[in-house]
Amino acid sequence: MTDVIILNASPRESGNTHILCKECADAIEKTGLSTHIISFRGKNIKSCIACNSCKKNTGRCAIDDDGLNEIIDEIKDAKGLIVASPVYFGTARGDLMSAIQRISMVSYGGDRFLSKMVGGPVAVGRRGGHTATIQELLMFYFINDMIVAGSDYWNIAFGKAKGEVSEDEEGLSTVRKFGENVSLIINSLQ
Numbered sequence: 001m002t003d004v005i006i007l008n009a010s011p012r013e014s015g016n017t018h019i020l021c022k023e024c025a026d027a028i029e030k031t032g033l034s035t036h037i038i039s040f041r042g043k044n045i046k047s048c049i050a051c052n053s054c055k056k057n058t059g060r061c062a063i064d065d066d067g068l069n070e071i072i073d074e075i076k077d078a079k080g081l082i083v084a085s086p087v088y089f090g091t092a093r094g095d096l097m098s099a100i101q102r103i104s105m106v107s108y109g110g111d112r113f114l115s116k117m118v119g120g121p122v123a124v125g126r127r128g129g130h131t132a133t134i135q136e137l138l139m140f141y142f143i144n145d146m147i148v149a150g151s152d153y154w155n156i157a158f159g160k161a162k163g164e165v166s167e168d169e170e171g172l173s174t175v176r177k178f179g180e181n182v183s184l185i186i187n188s189l190q
């Protein structure tokens, strides 16, 4: 069982989203909680097909060939869930939206495993659309009765080429503090 699952929606290996996920994971692990960063690289996460089979409390999505059910199983055992995305045309990556819509449907149709989970979104981009991406991803948290941790800025960072985000010290420190707050809430709820 892992305490906090971090979804990294970037298709790039060791890209900027990964660097932010790692920064956040390290801050969480320093407090004694465990983390698992799950990369979407190489996956082909499909969109909800509105078959409604998850409404029969199956605890699973009917689309069973893209690895999302395995991610759902890990999330069910965790206390925290963080989603991190590169900004694509001012929004989150499409496959992350597909994933969180299907995760929401399975939670809604069953035992509401997302309820009271702690977390929040993280976004990285070259220049613009970060706050819109954060707002878009927050919709997932607020409709699912989740508890969102804050930081001393929004969880956004700047970088284009792989690794560039390492130069954004303010972005890194915002995400570190966010990770500490995720841990603080989880540990306070125990």
Ligand SMILES: Cc1cc2nc3c(=O)[nH]c(=O)nc-3n(C[C@H](O)[C@H](O)[C@H](O)COP(=O)(O)O)c2cc1C
Pocket (backbone or CB within 6 Å): 010, 011, 012, 014, 015, 016, 017, 018, 086, 087, 088, 089, 090, 091, 124, 125, 126, 127, 128, 129, 130, 158, 159, 160, 161, 162, 163
């Ligand atoms: C298809 C595409 C669309 C993008 N759109 C935006 C955008 O709207 N705003 C922005 O600031 N950066 C945009 N970018 C740049 C990425 O967000 C940026 O390179 C980011 O650091 C990539 O993260 P990664 O290394 O984790 O993949 C876009 C990149 C791609 C490939």
